[in-house]
Structures are given as C-alpha cells and as structure tokens.
Amino acid sequence: DAGVIQSPRHEVTEMGQEVTLRCKPISGHDYLFWYRQTMMRGLELLIYFNNNVPIDDSGMPEDRFSAKMPNASFSTLKIQPSEPRDSAVYFCASSFSGQMNSPLHFGNGTRLTVT
Amino acid sequence: QKEVEQDPGPLSVPEGAIVSLNCTYSNSAFQYFMWYRQYSRKGPELLMYTYSSGNKEDGRFTAQVDKSSKYISLFIRDSQPSDSATYLCALLISNFGNEKLTFGTGTRLTIIP
Numbered sequence A: 001d002a003g004v005i006q007s008p009r010h011e012v013t014e015m016g017q018e019v020t021l022r023c024k025p026i027s028g029h030d031y032l033f034w035y036r037q038t039m040m041r042g043l044e045l046l047i048y049f050n051n052n053v054p055i056d057d058s059g060m061p062e063d064r065f066s067a068k069m070p071n072a073s074f075s076t077l078k079i080q081p082s083e084p085r086d087s088a089v090y091f092c093a094s095s096f097s098g099q100m101n102s103p104l105h106f107g108n109g110t111r112l113t114v115t
Numbered sequence B: 001q002k003e004v005e006q007d008p009g010p011l012s013v014p015e016g017a018i019v020s021l022n023c024t025y026s027n028s029a030f031q032y033f034m035w036y037r038q039y040s041r042k043g044p045e046l047l048m049y050t051y052s053s054g055n056k057e058d059g060r061f062t063a064q065v066d067k068s069s070k071y072i073s074l075f076i077r078d079s080q081p082s083d084s085a086t087y088l089c090a091l092l093i094s095n096f097g098n099e100k101l102t103f104g105t106g107t108r109l110t111i112i113p
Helices: none
Strands: A005-007 A010-013 A019-024 A031-038 A042-050 A053-056 A065-071 A074-079 A088-095 A110-114 B004-006 B011-014 B019-025 B032-038 B045-050 B054-058 B061-066 B071-076 B085-095 B098-103 B107-112
Touching: A005 A088, A010 A019, A019 A088, A019 A110, A031 A074, A042 A065, A042 A074, A042 B098, A053 A065, A074 A088, B004 B085, B011 B019, B019 B085, B019 B107, B032 B061, B045 B054, B045 B061, B071 B085
Parallel strands: A010 A110, B011 B107
Antiparallel strands: A005 A019, A019 A074, A031 A042, A031 A088, A042 A053, A065 A074, A088 A110, B004 B019, B019 B071, B032 B045, B032 B085, B054 B061, B061 B071, B085 B098, B085 B107
8 A cells, every 4th residue: 555645745836836736545545635734833624525525625725726636546736826825735635434433644745835 | 712722842852751742622522532643754644543531552652531621642651762753633523424623733752862
C-alpha cells in the first residue's frame, strides 16, 4: 500500500497564478479530505468527499478555491487566482467508512508558497 | 474562543523523561478523542484513539480523557529521541452520519538525547 500520494511536494508561484494540487487516495477508501495547515491556525478542513461527492465545503475560504473528485482514485484542489495568504501546507487524507471506525491517512502534503 | 485549545510549545525534555501533552475543549458534544503524531515534513498519523473517560494505554503511551473537565492528555513514558514530533489532539463529533473532526494546533516536542 503506497499510502495517500500528493503532488507536487513543493509549489512556488507568483500571486495571481493558478495552482492545482493533486491527490491519489488509498484504494478502497471512500472518504477524501483536503486540509490546510499553518502555524497560526493549525489544521483546517477545507472540504471532504464521500464516494466522490462533495459533502461539506464550508471550510473553503472563498470562491478562489475549488475542489473536484472525478473518480475514486483522484482529486484536485485548485486556487485561482492565488494570493500570498494562501501560502501553507495542503494535506489530502483518506479514510474508509468515516472517522468513527477508521482513522485518517494523510499524504505528506504540498508546501505552497505564493510570492 | 477556539473549540480546542492546545499549547503550541515548543517543549523540550531529556531522554527518558515522562512527557505530558494536553488539550482542553469547550464543546461537550465531542465524543471521540484522538492523538495524531506528525514528524517534520510528513502528514499526521493516528497514534491513539479513545471514546470514553479514563485511561487507555498502548506501550509507552497513555491517553487520558476527563469529560467532566473537558480535558484530554497524552503521556509518554521513557521518552525517546524518536518521539520528537508535533502532537495534535483531534476531537470528533458524529451525528447521524455527519462527522466533524477538529484538530488542536499541535505541540512541538523535542526529546534531547
């Protein structure tokens, strides 16, 4: 089991550019989560999917952020246009049948720097 | 007021010492209590999981929950340099299939050889 795979590991971009973060969850997991981690605010849930359907996107900061899950093995988080305050580590996580019965498995994150 | 409060540290202790990490919370609806460990430049990984008040032990690690005080703790006995990491508490509400997991901001721990 390769675990949750995220790409790229690092992304440096200029303000105003579009950024796309990618995630491959663990095979068989039907929940997928996108988190953002900063020193000040810790881990914040942005959005999560169940069986490829977005369930709760109340954590998405604003319309510049969008997430898709076209199939069970792939998800993207897009920021357009990017701003310096979006600089953070973005984590994707997956789990099987919800968190009561199954822990979150995190990827190693994408470190985003917007200059 | 944040729902979950955690002292960010950093906390440095000598090898072999007992470490105590703590979180407080304000929402009595939290039902499940977890500790995640995060090594530098890695994602968090689940360390301990409990749903009731009292203690749960796993090797050198003990998770303690006091629901009446809304206080949870993680104790590490005989601490090792490999325990150096950031420890995040995570609290879960599960309500008719809707789940909400709230993380503390994490405590950075360094074990000094």
